[in-house]
Amino acid sequence: MQQKLKPLFIVMSAPSGCGKSTLIDMLLQEYHDLSYSISCTTRAPRGEEENGLDYHFLTKERFEELLAQDAFMEHALVHGNYYGTLKAPIVEVLNEGHSMILDIDVQGAAKVREYVRGLPDTDPLKIGYVDIFILPPSMEELRNRLVGRGTDSPAVIEKRLANAEGEIARQHEYMYQVTNDDLGVCYKRLCDLIDALSGRM
Numbered sequence: 295m296q297q298k299l300k301p302l303f304i305v306m307s308a309p310s311g312c313g314k315s316t317l318i319d320m321l322l323q324e325y326h327d328l329s330y331s332i333s334c335t336t337r338a339p340r341g342e343e344e345n346g347l348d349y350h351f352l353t354k355e356r357f358e359e360l361l362a363q364d365a366f367m368e369h370a371l372v373h374g375n376y377y378g379t380l381k382a383p384i385v386e387v388l389n390e391g392h393s394m395i396l397d398i399d400v401q402g403a404a405k406v407r408e409y410v411r412g413l414p415d416t417d418p419l420k421i422g423y424v425d426i427f428i429l430p431p432s433m434e435e436l437r438n439r440l441v442g443r444g445t446d447s448p449a450v451i452e453k454r455l456a457n458a459e460g461e462i463a464r465q466h467e468y469m470y471q472v473t474n475d476d477l478g479v480c481y482k483r484l485c486d487l488i489d490a491l492s493g494r495m
């Protein structure tokens with residue numbers, strides 16, 4: 295007999311260089327009932343980015359129209375461009391009995407948390423809500439990883455490390471903290487957590 299799993303709304307944050315994107319990709323490969331929340335933005339697509347896959351690329355007018363309709367769970371203006379998380383796709387996925395994962399920074403996560411807190415206790419989003427913060431083993435290790443990636447200049451690395459400190463200081467706003475000391479071990483901890491919370495045991 296097929297188990298009935300609790301649909302989860304998983305909000306995940308991590309400083310840059312903690313392996314969050316890799317972990318999310320691994321989860322999406324393994325959990326076929328898990329969808330990835332695609333953000334909206336008014337910035338132009340970069341490189342190979344595809345509309346509806348990396349982001350929903352919207353005009354400023356369309357974004358503001360959706361804002362006026364209260365369609366966003368949260369939004370932010372970053373370097374002159376809007377970014378936002380639509381409510382409807384998340385509600386739809388949870389109502390279908392599936393889970394959704396939202397990859398968002400600490401400030402965005404705080405807005406989502408506030409939004410969910412204001413929902414009735416019977417709302418599937420509130421019932422399935424869980425937020426997780428991925429930690430680096432240490433600041434030194436995070437620095438080594440950022441340097442090892444070879445994608446950022448020393449100045450950008452210093453900026454990322456300073457941002458990371460500010461984000462890590464807010465880790466206790468999250469229900470769970472999982473350290474990515476070893477990718478396989480961290481992934482297993484995440485799977486165990488998701489399985490326990492969704493009742494897949």
Ligand code: 5GP
Pocket residue numbers: 333334337368369370372377378379398399401402
């Ligand atoms: P990028 O343009 O490099 O893809 O993202 C720029 C910034 O926007 C990043 O810090 C990213 O975390 C943030 N961002 C992306 N999507 C969203 C979203 O849906 N909501 C918020 N608040 N920020 C987002």
